Amino acid sequence: MAGGGDKVDYVFKVVLIGDSAVGKSQILARFARNEFSLDSKATIGVEFQTRTLVIEHKSVKAQIWDTAGQERYRAVTSAYYRGALGALLVYDITKRQSFDHIPRWLEELRGHADKNIVIMLVGNKSDLEEERAVSTEDAKEFAEKENLFFLETSALQATNVENAFQIVLTEIFKIHS
Ligand code: GDP
Ligand code: MG
Numbered sequence: 001m002a003g004g005g006d007k008v009d010y011v012f013k014v015v016l017i018g019d020s021a022v023g024k025s026q027i028l029a030r031f032a033r034n035e036f037s038l039d040s041k042a043t044i045g046v047e048f049q050t051r052t053l054v055i056e057h058k059s060v061k062a063q064i065w066d067t068a069g070q071e072r073y074r075a076v077t078s079a080y081y082r083g084a085l086g087a088l089l090v091y092d093i094t095k096r097q098s099f100d101h102i103p104r105w106l107e108e109l110r111g112h113a114d115k116n117i118v119i120m121l122v123g124n125k126s127d128l129e130e131e132r133a134v135s136t137e138d139a140k141e142f143a144e145k146e147n148l149f150f151l152e153t154s155a156l157q158a159t160n161v162e163n164a165f166q167i168v169l170t171e172i173f174k175i176h177s
Contacts, residue, residue, distance in 0.1 A: 009058040012172045013048075013065065013083050014165070015113075017105050018090035019098040020071040023124040026155035027090065028066050031165050036155055053166075055173045062169055074108065081112035085176060086119070086168040091139075093123045093152060094131040099139065106146060118171040120164050123152040127159070 016024040029035045032049035048065040065084070070076045087109055091098040102121065109119065121143045123134060136152060143150035149167055153160040 007059055008052065008061045010173070010177065011061045011063055012085050012169060012176070013063045014086035014088065014168060014172075015065045015081060015084045015109075016067065016088050016090060017076065017109060018071070018088075018122075019092070019095070019101055020069070022090045022092040022095070022098050023155050024088075024090050025066055027088065027122070027124060027153065027161055027164075028064055030155045030158055030161045032064065034158075036158075038156075053169070055170055056177075058173070058177065060169060060173060062165065064165075076108070078112050081109065084113050085117060085172045087113065087117055088120050088122050088164060088168065089148070090122045090124055091134065092125050093134050094125055094128050096133040099123075099134040102142070106148075116175050118149070118168050118175070120149040120151065120168050121146075122164055123150075124155060126152040127154040127157045 016028060018024055026036055028049055029037065032051050048063050050061055050063050052059055052061045065080060067076055067080065089102060089105055089109065091102055121139060123139050140150055151160045151164050153164055155161055
């Protein structure tokens, strides 16, 4: 329990988007439960998971939404984006196509979400360096051009997952507290 009580000062909705199989559900499993599964099934049912953390002495409940296998273009409904203050825009560093689709996801996100939405571009599966198909430089350049935060993560090795959410939630906190 954060702060020894159950008082929640803020609830921030954050959405996960990006192509199927880039690791969204495992990133969420790592952040919410510190779990990882190599044979994760396509996401079923669960709309969101929460984790409460303390930011500047306030209790912040992060409500993280995961797509339920709706990753086809334009299949994610506007209800998914509604009220989201942050987003993790995820691609797989070993799948060029998942990075090439990022501009579409960004356009869809910007069309639906809060004007001040905090967006983190996430290159997942950084543990698979030998299969890399997207350079860190390309992604960094894109992120700078589009004003996004950027990190490479590994849900498998628990690298930068905590960091990615911390940065997004702290930035949301600065804007909305
Ligand atoms: P989603 O469709 O975007 O939700 O993707 P999943 O979270 O279901 O992950 C798809 C596949 O990639 C699963 O087999 C995961 O175990 C695997 N995966 C997810 N994250 C990583 C990672 O960081 N490294 C590696 N090597 N595999 C990962
Ligand atoms: Mg999934």
